[in-house]
């Protein structure tokens with residue numbers, strides 16, 4: 001059973017005071033929005049009109065007034081034994097160094113990035129912020145190997161080269177954790193591959209990484225997480241996990257069992273994609289807003305209530321998101337939030353792809369339904385149109401041969417009643 005602590009069972013969060021939020025020069029958002037963690041049409045491009053001013057911000061001014069009372073509560077990240085903030089900054093969107101400084105000013109000390117985010121620009125912006133603030137040692141920094149999932153004898157060289165390039169951009173000598181990014185079911189053998197293990201050990205020995213990890217939102221996430229827990233050399237895992245999964249026992253049993261196993265192995269567990277879809281259900285969202293309910297905030301708080309999870313990485317693309325999520329890290333989920341979120345979950349369950357790909361993909365014969373629907377989400381919900389198109393077009397031809405696929409059978413196999421035929425055709429129209 002998942003260690004899901006309910007309000008009734010006495011769930012408590014540390015009550016801490018909010019740290020100061022400093023003005024780092026004039027930072028202008030083109031549009032305000034609020035959809036933490038991969039918010040869709042909220043892709044807001046931030047630009048600073050006072051970069052020079054931001055560069056002068058001292059590390060001192062970014063630290064919480066009272067270090068004993070961090071603005072964002074700290075947690076121990078599994079077997080890494082590191083104290084990190086339970087809220088992490090996601091960086092898969094266009095941002096500038098000044099925004100990273102703002103996140104630091106608000107108390108966040110966990111930054112998650114990848115060589116692939118914004119085609120390396122995310123790492124560069126973070127590097128600039130680290131250089132300006134001199135706060136490298138106070139931040140738990142994660143980056144990921146996206147392009148070179150080498151195995152066997154080739155792994156040591158490939159991982160070393162890819163990390164070297166990331167470190168240059170991040171302007172640091174080391175990262176706290178280095179990930180295999182977006183590991184897929186086909187790559188499950190990597191955990192037992194001596195070459196991959198040697199590559200990570202080599203980087204550890206050189207002091208370039210402190211811990212090893214992975215990120216995953218594949219349909220085989222439960223199997224991959226279990227394999228990671230068994231292999232012994234993975235320290236932390238970042239997984240797709242949202243309020244639709246938390247505390248659920250039916251279809252999510254495999255995932256819950258895998259999280260249990262990872263938790264027993266004391267892996268650091270990081271949740272991403274915590275929103276479980278938002279902009280695809282505007283009418284439902286409006287109904288919640290009319291009740292004064294912040295679904296995005298409640299969704300994050302719900303993940304935090306699962307005591308096996310340590311950190312939520314959230315893409316906060318404007319100051320309002322940042323402020324609200326930092327505030328949310330200090331308050332437990334209220335009974336009203338819990339009830340309204342559950343209502344929302346129920347009324348949108350048949351519209352949300354749960355990523356249980358094996359059920360419909362066997363029937364579809366060739367089309368990786370859950371992957372295509374994930375890319376459609378990137379396209380429509382997260383507003384990452386170019387990235388989504390590139391990903392879709394990189395799929396092998398058989399995955400896009402809709403004429404040959406049996407989409408009707410895939411739709412019939414979906415236990416959640418998703419209109420698979422329409423969705424896949426829509427995905428192909430938009431991203432082909």
Ligand code: SF4
Nearest residue numbers: 353354356357360414
């Ligand atoms: S379409 Fe249905 S069966 Fe297929 S991955 Fe999504 S929710 Fe699961």
